[in-house]
Amino acid sequence: xxxxxxxxxxxxxxxxxxxxxxxxxxxxxxxxxxxxxxxxxxxxxxxxxxxxxxxxxxxxxxxxxxxxxxxxxxxxxxxxxxxxxxxxxxxxxxxxxxxxxxxxxxxxxxxx
Amino acid sequence: xxxxxxxxxxxxxxxxxxxxxxxxxxxxxxxxxxxxxxxxxxxxxxxxxxxxxxxxxxxxxxxxxxxxxxxxxxxxxxxxxxxxxxxxxxxxxxxxxxxxxxxxxxxxxxxxxx
Numbered sequence: 465x466x467x468x469x470x471x472x473x474x475x476x477x478x479x480x481x482x483x484x485x486x487x488x489x490x491x492x493x494x495x496x497x498x499x500x501x502x503x504x505x506x507x508x509x510x511x512x513x514x515x516x517x518x519x520x521x522x523x524x525x526x527x528x529x530x531x532x533x534x535x536x537x538x539x540x541x542x543x544x545x546x547x548x549x550x551x552x553x554x555x556x557x558x559x560x561x562x563x564x565x566x567x568x569x570x571x572x573x574x575x576x
Numbered sequence: 577x578x579x580x581x582x583x584x585x586x587x588x589x590x591x592x593x594x595x596x597x598x599x600x601x602x603x604x605x606x607x608x609x610x611x612x613x614x615x616x617x618x619x620x621x622x623x624x625x626x627x628x629x630x631x632x633x634x635x636x637x638x639x640x641x642x643x644x645x646x647x648x649x650x651x652x653x654x655x656x657x658x659x660x661x662x663x664x665x666x667x668x669x670x671x672x673x674x675x676x677x678x679x680x681x682x683x684x685x686x687x688x689x690x
Binding site: 496500506507508509510513515553557561562563564565566567568569 | 580582607609611618619621624626631632634666668677678679680681682683684
């Protein structure tokens, strides 16, 4: 079945450091891929998405490229801020079942 | 434009009781989804409603049920509460058509079962 694997956290970085959070997936066909972010005490916010191979999603300085050949959708940001501290979830859209399948989430802590 | 709204924010119940959680989707969205975020278990799909009908169900026992009303709002009911039902319950909504697969989430209801 479809699944998503994310790198284990927590990830602790200093402000202005480069961020990579790895995400790989297993799926049949060409699922849409998403990154959601959950700030402390809040629900999920859509951060970015990609719907086909080689698409690059981007938002608020974050980027992720849909790589079909490596079944990956890694999240990157060139310079993180303290305000980026949150839990990041990689997800894929489960097609006909219309459900999102999430990775386990990666906690990012950015220190000043 | 208002986002997905959920109520109550927090809910405290005891074992064996019933809990009712409510969700109002973004205006114009006809699909509503429920997810459970339990500690250590991640985000798990519970239910999907569209046009008033249950369309898909996750791997949860029948005591988890719900409905969607004509105005597309939704209720999630959990009967015979167990301690392990303590979790954050997130509701999401989406449009039909080509944008159907973008789900927008509410802030959640935190259910504590004592």
